[in-house]
Amino acid sequence: MRVSDIARASVEEYFSKRIRVLERQLCENLPSSEGPPPLVQWRLKSDRSILEKHHARLRDQVAGPIWINDFVGIRLVLPHRGVLDAGISAACSWARSESLSQLEISNKMALDPNHLYRSVHLDFTLPPQLAERFNERLGVEIQITTYLQNFSATISHQMVYRHGIGDDASRSALQRLAALSRTLHDADEIAAAIFKAAGTAE
Numbered sequence: 001m002r003v004s005d006i007a008r009a010s011v012e013e014y015f016s017k018r019i020r021v022l023e024r025q026l027c028e029n030l031p032s033s034e035g036p037p038p039l040v041q042w043r044l045k046s047d048r049s050i051l052e053k054h055h056a057r058l059r060d061q062v063a064g065p066i067w068i069n070d071f072v073g074i075r076l077v078l079p080h081r082g083v084l085d086a087g088i089s090a091a092c093s094w095a096r097s098e099s100l101s102q103l104e105i106s107n108k109m110a111l112d113p114n115h116l117y118r119s120v121h122l123d124f125t126l127p128p129q130l131a132e133r134f135n136e137r138l139g140v141e142i143q144i145t146t147y148l149q150n151f152s153a154t155i156s157h158q159m160v161y162r163h164g165i166g167d168d169a170s171r172s173a174l175q176r177l178a179a180l181s182r183t184l185h186d187a188d189e190i191a192a193a194i195f196k197a198a199g200t201a202e
Contacts, residue, residue, distance in 0.1 A: 002047050003071065007134040012044055014130060015072055022094045026076060029090040034195045035079030036147060038087070042074040069103070069123050070141035077150045082192030084109070084120065087144045091122060100124035100140055110185070116160070116177050117153040118185055119145035148184040156181070 023040045030038055045068060054066050078087045095102065104123040108115065122142040125131055131138075145153065156177050 003050065003068075003138070004134070007138070008044060010133070011072060011126070011130060011138070014127070015042065018094075018098060019074070021097075022074070022076075022091070025094050026087065026090045029086045029093075030078065030083050031086075031195075034083060035191065038079065039077035039147075039150075040074065041077065042072065045071045045073060067137045067139065069139040071138040072126070072140040073143070074140065075119075075143045075145065075150070078144065078146050080146055080148075080191035080195065081109070081188040082195055084144065084146075088120060088122070091142050091144060095122070095124050095140075095142070099127045103139065116156040116174075116181050117145075118149045118181060119143045119153075146188050148188050149181070152177070152181045152184050 019040060019042055023038075026038050026040065050066075050068055050071075053068070057066055076087050076091060078084060092102070102122065102124050104121075106121040106123075109118045109120060120143070122144070124140040124142070126138055126140060159173065159177060
C-alpha cells in the first residue's frame, strides 16, 4: 500500500502550519516554571513503514482494509508526569479546533513492567477537508509523554528496530531496557511530587 503523492503533500502542507498553533496552546496550558519547555515533534509515516504495518496485519490474518491511524504522528514531550492532564487537555482542545474527530484514547503510561515506552495515545480522523478528498484511510495519532520516557523510547527504538535485539539471545538487553523505563517512570513521579510540593508551599 502506498499513499499518493498528492495526499502526502496536502497533509504535510496542512499540518506544517497548524503544528505551530498546537505548540503555542501547549505552552499556554503548562506552567512555565516546572522544568524544560514542552516539545512538539511530528512526522508523516513513510511508505516503507506503512508497508511493514500492512505485512504485519497479513501475518496476523487481520481482515479488511488497512487503517493508518498514525499517518500523521505527533509527539508532545512534557517536563514530567504532573503536567500530563494539562498536556492532554491542550491536545484535545487543539484537535477540536481543527475538527479532528477523536476515535480512541489509550493510556500506556503505567502498563506491565516489561513495557519499553510509556505514553498516552490519542487517535483522531483527518480534518473533513482532507478526509473527503482522498480514498486512503489515514488518521492522526498524538502521543503524549515526558522527557524521561522520550529518552527511553528513543534508545529502545534504536536497539529493537535498528539493531534487531528482539530475539531470544537478546532477552537480557530487553529486560534492561524495561528496567530503565520503570526507573524513569519512578523518577517522573518524584519530579511531579517535587513541583507539587513547591506549588503547595507557595
